[in-house]
């Protein structure tokens with residue numbers, strides 16, 4: 483079912499309920515080529531090449547997942563742009579922002595271009611990419627070269643543990659914030675205190691504690707919060723723009739809240755694993771729930787939802803990582819042997835939507851804003867991405883909010899067939915995912931009773947995704 487219609491085809495999405503930034507709106511949507519060209523109560527008077535029936539369904543803007551790890555061109559490839567964007571599409575995500583850890587590490591213009599080429603060749607959804615800031619080596623010239631090659635933001639680790647990503651020192655952070663200050667580009671840090679974490683792991687090992695919970699005990703909340711407040715301090719004294727990756731605990735959140743209140747240029751994200759799982763999941767799932775920062779307490783989970791509600795946390799992203807099942811199984815003998823990172827991209831939105839809507843009583847616009855609109859704005863991809871507005875890219879997800887499903891390994895489109903959400907039941911189902919006016923994912927069949935989620939099909943070819951440069955939103959807007 484490859485796309486063979488012309489570039490300017492008109493599509494009408496009829497009968498659905500649109501989720502706009504502020505309200506639910508019963509309206510039809512008109513698409514021409516790659517763009518939304520009309521939102522009206524009844525579009526049936528318009529001629530159309532194709533009509534899509536959305537009766538009884540929600541019409542959502544495609545999700546923007548601003549923290550994803552594909553690994554191309556790694557050999558062997560544990561997760562790649564093709565499988566990651568397929569799983570994303572099946573989960574209602576139409577744009578990913580990808581992280582630079584791969585071989586080669588995207589840490590200069592040339593290596594960035596190699597990775598960009600892999601994205602262009604393989605993705606079925608749209609992709610923007612981070613460049614890497616490596617401790618002690620990345621220069622302002624490297625940053626400029628990566629930006630020239632298409633980097634949308636930059637990422638550094640304040641703690642060890644990711645191959646090639648030598649942790650940054652305080653002076654590295656300061657220099658990067660200063661170098662980027664006038665560009666408006668985002669500098670994102672993985673904030674945990676390197677010295678305290680290293681000592682924590684040593685302490686656990688020396689005491690023979692290698693069971694799953696030892697991972698959480700080796701890097702408690704204060705170790706994260708210390709690095710968060712230190713990075714914030716450096717942003718405050720330089721005036722640079724800072725973003726905190728995957729906030730997991732109340733203590734770190736409180737430092738971010740205080741900084742925002744006094745006007746520091748800082749933003750922050752959290753992830754579905756920190757919003758719907760806690761440290762008891764680490765005990766039960768072992769290596770399959772080992773991530774950094776680790777899963778925290780129920781109190782932290784509740785604090786993160788409050789932070790998301792009051793804007794202290796700007797958006798939700800997956801931090802999706804593919805690791806082999808065998809490497810994760812190693813965590814049963816020694817939790818520190820399992821690599822850190824979770825496979826969650828395919829079910830992030832349905833699981834977070836379900837929790838937000840059915841458990842916490844959020845409105846659809848409120849949760850969609852934090853999974854599409856806010857990240858698109860923050861990374862400069864709005865107004866093309868993140869909202870259903872006239873002139874925006876036709877990145878559209880048809881969603882059945884009432885279907886019921888359970889996460890199983892079967893049907894996962896990720897390269898590694900496991901998910902941190904395995905066994906979790908939720909309400910909601912992605913029925914169809916459209917990227918810039920072309921179908922990418924369709925899920926029309928019900929095979930095993932309620933378990934309908936797993937049976938969709940990717941109908942777009944590898945390479946149909948588009949690479950999004952920092953100039954995309956503005957430059958493309960000018961030709962509208």
Ligand SMILES: [Zn+2]
Nearest residue numbers: 549551581801
């Ligand atoms: Zn990450």
